[in-house]
Amino acid sequence: MIRNDIRALDAYHVPDASGLIKLDAMENPYPLPDTLRRTLAERLANADIHRYPDAAMENLREKIAARHGLAPEQILLGNGSDEIIQMLMIAADQGACAAPAPSFVMYELIAKWIRRPFTAISLDEHFNLDADRFLQVVSREKASLAFLACPNNPTGNFWAADVVERIASDFGGLLVIDEAYAPFADRDHLHLINEHVLVLRTFSKIGWAGLRLGYAVGQASLISELNKVRLPYNINTLTQIAADVLLDHFHVFDEQATRIRCERERMQRALAAFPDLQTYPSQTNFITIRVPDAGQAFAHLLKKRILIKQLGGHALLENCLRITIGTPEQNDQVLEALKELFK
Template sequence: MPNSTGLVKLDAMENPYRLPEKLAAELGERLAAVALNRYPEPRPTALIEKIKRVMQVPAACELLLGNGSDELISMMSMACAKPGAAVVAPVPGFVMYAMSAQFAGLEFIGVPLNADFTLDVDALIAAIETHNPALVYLAYPNNPTGTLYDDADIECVIAAASNSLVVIDEAYQPFAQQSWLSRAADFDNVVVMRTMSKLGLAGIRLGYLAGKASWTTEFDKVRPPYNVNVLTQVAADFMLDHLDVLDAQAAELRAERTRLEDAIKALPGATVFPSAGNFLLVRVPDAAAVFETLLTSRVLIKNVSKMHPLLANCVRLTVGSAEENAQMIAALKLALH
């Protein structure tokens, strides 16, 4: 990852807003009281119950906590690893699905999306029938495209993957405002994964997986013993009491996303794809030149054009604060003149 010191950092889908000063001071007092000389609870029951209550997790679901979604993906890969096992996911998608599969010795089968970044349902179902995968990942919405897949298409995939576990990854749910969480217990082969990173707490590294105990119990067997540290547990517990602050920040970012999209659509040579995340995928005449021009203007974005052929000449722009977005738009005007 490039050194972002001194740059407007809009490359990693982070929430640009800090906590209000009073709230940050209160959190600091809570963190200062933590017994750093003691190991954390391996399964922090009170925190798990609080997440279930605040996030309205169905009663029939259990929760598994991870050091961000990355660790949950790693745990699932490890638990499902056996000779001949495979993972299926649409591509382009979140790189950790493929990387974790590779690290665990699983075969990864990427199924290309349609040109408009919607699911190629027939191709996805064909891959599931051919490879009988242990895991099928569906990001809702998808990174790096921002696409919110059609619910009917997802239901078709769930039905076709009756011998697989379908992982619905809702990392960007605060910006999509649509969710499968309430239906997680309606299927025997579905779990829903979320993270607190996009809510504005990327630094504490906390993800959670909701699903039937028949799945979470098995994944828990490969969980490192103290995978969620004491500072993360206390910070998460504190912020769950102040979710209104984070929700207000997410609402502001949704409004900024609309303003940013409108501004970029007015620029020559830019094609903006619909996004339900806190980022926009934009096709430009020359992604490398746009990236370098913005970097010269001290704005850091992500050039995703080499990730997959479908992303040719695409850049991904994180939605920042109004001031940050104004700087990015000014730099884009220079790049696309």
């Protein structure tokens, strides 16, 4: 009844965070301001949920496109950028899907679901990517689709601009530059968009994780092909209305992202002062660290009611932990807990 390779998989596990300081999933720690909540509530109260949602979402796409000085035809909306990754896997030419490793786990997982061969190109011990090696492997494996998470999750770092540019110009397949962490990064890659390069964005990290809204930005011709594998009504009415309201108040989220970036820099400096603890540069809303015993550190923080992510699944992530940047108070609690272990 069910494919054996599906039976062999585990369902995506989300740990229970009730009562914990939740710093495991790269969410924005700041809740919506009260005034914005009230505006949102008024608009949502008028939602026509007895009707299917607006299927084409012209207005919403136009609002998002305008933020980038682009046309609405260049925007494809997904139920989270995860859903767009799935659309890309379905629509791209047959052939392997390639991505650096370690990187975002959904690339490999979705490839498995639809039986697309997956090729991982290992980063070096500093989590850097070698463009020559990447290009050699994708050509050898005849990859037709590749994902570059820029900045990368779970390592947090940016690969050098010339590495990304080389891959964008020399890879013959469809290249997806996944900019989930763009609000916290010093550069983006929208200028690289062309007939075989797309950029992926999400509103999850900026503060709307519960809405599930992501988008692809690309040439209109490519977007219209991908739109053919978008499930009808994939963005529900409540999300569409909420996004419309929140986009009109985007300064609130920009300001929160700035605060998160400042806290990230403070945390970087504080963590760098710990002996026995290695930090990696981050252009995201999290910091990846390496400790002598990640299991012990994870358990200690949990005892202090702080939930972070213990990384695994790749040799380069041995004893690594990923800590989402929280509010200043939450970050202080992380530092306190780590001090008990490392000072």
